[in-house]
Amino acid sequence: MIQQLEDSRERAYEEELLRHRLIVNLSHDLRTPLTILRGHVTKLNKESMSLEGQNSLTEINHTITRVGDLMDDLLTYTLLTSGKHPFGPVSTDIGRLVRASVAAWYPVFEEKEIQLDVDLPADETFYWEADPTWMTRVLDNLFQNIIRHAAEGKYANIVVDLETEQIIVADRGPGMDNSSYERGAGIGLSTSNYMLKKMKLKADFTSNENGTRVAIGRA
Template identity: 90%
Template sequence: MKQTKSLFRHFLKGHFLFIFLPPIVLIFLSAFIESPINGEELNALNLFYFVLLLFGFIIVAFVVISWIFFLRLRKRLTRLQEVMSFSANHNSFPRPISVQSDRMDEIDQLGSSFNWMIQQLENSRKREYEEELLRHRLIANLSHDLRTPLTILRVHVTRLNKESMSLEGQNSLSEMNHTITRVGDLMDDLLSYTLLTSGKHPFRPTSTDIGRLVRASVAAWYPVFEEKEIQIDVDLPTEETLYWEADPKWMTRVLDNLFQNILRHAAEGKYVNIVVDVEKEQIIVADRGPGMDNSSYERGAGIGLSTSNYMLKKMKLKADFTSNDNGTRVAIGRA
């Protein structure tokens, strides 16, 4: 940016002339011009007082002018600082400041640079928002378009199951059917995560009875675990309970994701432990599967866990995972 004027150079030049110009003029007049100051009407004592008064006036005027200058400078800097700190105090985007283009001293140049930075940030945020919308739209369209070929594949697999074939062929068809189901679930998880992060799923927190919510969720999943011959060990409070400021639908979705991951990746352990610890204010879900280091768990649980973690963070909760070869333990509590 080209500098047109210097505020401090102008200040120094003005004060230099104000301090040295009056004495120089006085000396010049005393040396070359006949005046009453050198005559009989004004003796040496009066001349001393006159010079003292002149320099006293210069000092007082210098202090007053300097005070006015720095007062105006402080006022401009304070206004600039208030605008710059507006976003931090109000948790919003900063606003541009007014700049006098005809003056353009150092402070105006600073304000102009600040306005340019705001413009760049606004453009960047706009591009990011447009890219986010495009990504969400692309994921939603892909999730919708891929359902048709998956449905066709499932129809053909079902038709082939009715044909006579070897045991190896039946196992292959069963694996194909399982893979189709898994891909469909992954697309559902991806679509849900996309809709969730884009604000399509409303967040309605309320004081929620966690004990009752977990009990209802376990009751809904009990037949599924029983069908898979998974032993269910439940420890839920009957008299005492705990309350969280949470969205009941979101909490149910988090528990559904945990139970679904047990069926997908830890069903071989044939065990699930579900506890609501009122004293520690935690929900604990544990299994005896192969653990999260198992490749099947890592490959399949990422999107669902990301969705659950996003919901928990929004509700000011967190999930602590402890996993080894003997199983996985998830403890949900306050963040």
């Protein structure tokens, strides 16, 4: 009986390793055809064509980018859950980290004509024992979801709340119950939640048809 349990655990472990290996290999293998497709789109963009044709090329280009992003998210999640993604928690100045992330994303929000409403105190802050790279990735995911799924709301509210020691990110998009949001944000949100849990943090989501609010704080 004990031997059977050990054999079962070993098979499960080997199957998990195989799944991870297949995902990593698939992510790498798909990059070449995506690169080729993007090259053809670039060539076609130089040709004379109708407005409808140009719109179709733009949509194809966006889809290629989206598939690439999904592959990145899937690969990151696979590496995380297999313990192969570097993790180095240190005492992290959260105010400074959020300000740096917002500054990096500001041109993207500006390009999409999204009004930024920020409250990021410069003179005071708080600290979490967190991996700065992982925290930046979590914020990148939240900001990216606003760009992808809530840009029509033309608004983003980003707050570092000193009193509650939380990071708050809100938008005026269609809400997470919207099917396109659910389909597009799944892997990225799973990755972010895994990272936050590892850092003893959590994300509380409030969402309806008027927008989504995410509050990140200690678990």
